[in-house]
Amino acid sequence: MDKSLISEIKCIIDEIEGYDYISKVKYVILLICNELYNSINENPMKSTAIFKEYAKFDLENFKTEERIAELMGKNAGNIEISSFYPASLYEALLTDKEKKSLGQVYTPFEIINNMLHEMFKVKNIDANTKILDPSCGGGYFLIEIYKYIRHNHPEIHNRHIVENMLFGIDIDDFSIFLSKMGLIFHTGLDDIKFNIYNLDFLIDNLNIGKFDIIIGNPPYVGHKNSTGNYKKLLYEKYSDVYYDKADISYCFFKKGKELLKQEGIISFITSRYFMEALYADRLRTFIKENYNIVT
Structure with missing residues (x-):
């Protein structure tokens, strides 16, 4: 507009x-x-x-x-x-x-499409591929992935893509509405059975299986902006990556690993700060021991 x-x-x-x-x-x-x-x-x-x-x-x-x-x-x-x-x-x-x-920051399209370009160079997809954005916000990643698949795999029907391949999670219910409506407008479909859920990726029981690709821009929330009870839950569930003054985004790497298929790939935006931050030492160790980094 x-x-x-x-x-x-x-x-x-x-x-x-x-x-x-x-x-x-x-x-x-x-x-x-x-x-x-x-x-x-x-x-x-x-x-x-x-x-x-x-x-x-x-x-x-x-x-x-x-x-x-x-x-x-x-x-x-x-x-x-x-x-x-x-x-x-x-x-x-x-x-x-x-x-x-609101603490909501949407990812620029240029960055999203660069991520998709690099990711799909190393990860082939087909109609059985499952892709998750664990903090989908307004649906930018999901919509751009949909467009990529339709352009590069015209044999996969648009309804199959949105109902079987794309999954999203966000803690904000209006963001879920924005994601769903964005996909409705881009697909031209009016009765989609979405796999986009208003849940907390880190805390809630998801029961959505495992994924070939997990991609997104996890929220950066430092210790000063986290509530006591929520921090306590995260300390209990993610102690091998999250403690003291660590950032909540670190937890996404562990949760993502739990939901990733054997040959799956994760592509997250994150600050470079974790490479040197004192309280990111556990995350660095976790990544080293659990991931193969593709450059």
């Missing part, structure tokens, strides 16, 4: 009364997804399972619904729905203050 359209959307958000800014943003994105979905599907989005699942974000403001419908109607020809990323709009509507409070 261009900047002028985003500015108009922000004006509509600002006029909604009685709610915090983030709730208003989520509501307006829900409405926009609804309008775009309805423009390409016979059945209205409000009758679908995904809308009912995320109806908690619906503030039911009739005036706002009318304004968004009018705005999307005027700009319908300027929006390429099949390449629309709801998470990109979410990013554009949040201020720096909100982004900081």
Whole structure:
């Protein structure tokens, strides 16, 4: 979406009364997804399972619904729905203050596609390949992987890719909504059986099997930003990589290894700090003893 359209959307958000800014943003994105979905599907989005699942974000403001419908109607020809990323709009509507409070950082597409390019050079895939993003956020990795598979393996049907090959996990329920809607728009499918779950990758029982590829951008959360009870759980489960002032992202390397198939590959974005940090010594040892590093 261009900047002028985003500015108009922000004006509509600002006029909604009685709610915090983030709730208003989520509501307006829900409405926009609804309008775009309805423009390409016979059945209205409000009758679908995904809308009912995320109806908690619906503030039911009739005036706002009318304004968004009018705005999307005027700009319908300027929006390429099949390449629309709801998470990109979410990013554009949040201020720096909100982004900081949410602790959500989305990965630039250039970095994602570089990672995919390098990963698929060393890892062949077929219709039986299972791929997991354990902190999927707004679905950027999942969508780009979908596009890569469709382009390079046209023999694999789009529904098979999203229902059997792609898996995502995130602790934030609105991020799950963004991921699902992004895949709906890019695939053109309207009744997908998603394997995208609102769970804590590190703590919850997942029961989703093992994977050929685990890829993503785990959250960097230092000891100062972790709650006492959560840190205690992590200390108990991940003591061989996580202790004292270590970063939560270190735990993803151990959990990832547990969910990786024998010939699987992990590709994570991480800070270079772990290579020298005092409290990353256990992680360095774990990587050395459990992984073969591909360069």
